[in-house]
Amino acid sequence: MNITNPKKMRTLIRKKEWRDQTAGMIPGFVQANLVILPKKYAIDFASFCVRNPKPCPLLDISSPGEFRTYLAKDADLRTDLPRYHIYKNGKLDQVVLDLMEIWQNDFVSFLLGCSHSFEAVLSSSGIPIRYQEQGINLCLYSTNISMQSVGAFKGNVIVSMRPIPMEKVTRATFISARYPKTHGGPVHIGNPSLIGVDLNIPYIGDKPEFLPGDVPVFWACGVTPQHVALNAKIPFMITHAPGHMFVTDYLLEDLE
Amino acid sequence: MNITNPKKMRTLIRKKEWRDQTAGMIPGFVQANLVILPKKYAIDFASFCVRNPKPCPLLDISSPGEFRTYLAKDADLRTDLPRYHIYKNGKLDQVVLDLMEIWQNDFVSFLLGCSHSFEAVLSSSGIPIRYQEQGINLCLYSTNISMQSVGAFKGNVIVSMRPIPMEKVTRATFISARYPKTHGGPVHIGNPSLIGVDLNIPYIGDKPEFLPGDVPVFWACGVTPQHVALNAKIPFMITHAPGHMFVTDYLLEDLE
Numbered sequence: 001m002n003i004t005n006p007k008k009m010r011t012l013i014r015k016k017e018w019r020d021q022t023a024g025m026i027p028g029f030v031q032a033n034l035v036i037l038p039k040k041y042a043i044d045f046a047s048f049c050v051r052n053p054k055p056c057p058l059l060d061i062s063s064p065g066e067f068r069t070y071l072a073k074d075a076d077l078r079t080d081l082p083r084y085h086i087y088k089n090g091k092l093d094q095v096v097l098d099l100m101e102i103w104q105n106d107f108v109s110f111l112l113g114c115s116h117s118f119e120a121v122l123s124s125s126g127i128p129i130r131y132q133e134q135g136i137n138l139c140l141y142s143t144n145i146s147m148q149s150v151g152a153f154k155g156n157v158i159v160s161m162r163p164i165p166m167e168k169v170t171r172a173t174f175i176s177a178r179y180p181k182t183h184g185g186p187v188h189i190g191n192p193s194l195i196g197v198d199l200n201i202p203y204i205g206d207k208p209e210f211l212p213g214d215v216p217v218f219w220a221c222g223v224t225p226q227h228v229a230l231n232a233k234i235p236f237m238i239t240h241a242p243g244h245m246f247v248t249d250y251l252l253e254d255l256e
Numbered sequence: 257m258n259i260t261n262p263k264k265m266r267t268l269i270r271k272k273e274w275r276d277q278t279a280g281m282i283p284g285f286v287q288a289n290l291v292i293l294p295k296k297y298a299i300d301f302a303s304f305c306v307r308n309p310k311p312c313p314l315l316d317i318s319s320p321g322e323f324r325t326y327l328a329k330d331a332d333l334r335t336d337l338p339r340y341h342i343y344k345n346g347k348l349d350q351v352v353l354d355l356m357e358i359w360q361n362d363f364v365s366f367l368l369g370c371s372h373s374f375e376a377v378l379s380s381s382g383i384p385i386r387y388q389e390q391g392i393n394l395c396l397y398s399t400n401i402s403m404q405s406v407g408a409f410k411g412n413v414i415v416s417m418r419p420i421p422m423e424k425v426t427r428a429t430f431i432s433a434r435y436p437k438t439h440g441g442p443v444h445i446g447n448p449s450l451i452g453v454d455l456n457i458p459y460i461g462d463k464p465e466f467l468p469g470d471v472p473v474f475w476a477c478g479v480t481p482q483h484v485a486l487n488a489k490i491p492f493m494i495t496h497a498p499g500h501m502f503v504t505d506y507l508l509e510d511l512e
Contacts, residue, residue: 043364050314051326060306063303063406063407151319
């Protein structure tokens, strides 16, 4: 299907005509991770995100009960993502296609930066994205890099790892650092063990093949805040389903 | 008095041995603006700041009742600023030297980026700061640049204006854009009327003398969120007194 703009994409999703991943669709436009929490936990989670901006870049917070976002006029956060995960006490309870039935007036929605936009920028700057070339999933790792904790929210940073040709590491660093809203520059370059990572033990995803001269480069990953919120065993929490993100009307450059 | 580090500065303030402005003290360390609101208004204000990051760069949010901040170990937000303003229904009600008597468990503290750190960077990059040279106050203007509104929080951006020699405008833009936590790059360069500004009518401060070749450059100003919160006529609100900021343990570069 040839979808040319974010509004069209969201309309198809709202009509349930698009139920697949949004990852990779409409390149150039920022896609956001969604976390919805009851108001009771919202200030602590906001505080946690502000204190850990690399893994948790806040793009928007909505008022309690509000399902609009300034990131896309007329969008409805209850219907405009193709798939939602509902967690109870830190466990996946249900997968739903919209939130109309379960929406409550004390829900606070957080939209967070996502590495997909950021990969598009690297890619268009001549930096190869190995996992895409190799047709596998992006590889994430747990690290020993601890975060500022707030109340029940705490843990270590989860990172994504991309093998980068050594002569392009500076470029990848310089370019990604330009975009703090999608995790900014790398948290580590070169030696996995220094951040507690064994390349053979992913947190999730597939270990990519390294080409000669490739160096492992680690970026903070948007999975971190979800992982932290789940570990906090909040009684009730909603997120997007992996890969099924919210498509905004903004280009990455608009948000910086 | 020769104060050499932030902790020493905060200790003197806490002992009431320093009651003056912090502006200009301990160059290099980030100083932060303070806004304290009852929990009831906190999510909306957090949302407002996230949606308007140029005038309202969030450095920290504390949990309700928490008077600590990750920006300085052992600091106490109730005592470590030299002077606080207490506002009721948008009007200045009291000036106090600490908050020990009036602290409540539903107070949420926001620390916001402040242009003082940012001026130090411009200055050390060879960019003249005219109001300092001329021994006057920084000049702020109201603009017609509207912000994303959230609940009672709304209004236009307030800007600071600095005359910059035309051959250094690119440098000032490039350098300041590097630091989004202290308002980032200019919101406008060159033509005041395009943003609704008459240089002869400051919002506050003194109009500086322009030297031949100087161009007016406008940056979003940290007064904006205070101004907005006051206009919202929140029943109870606390801020730092102008110039009497919170001195953090962080260098600007640490926060980016």
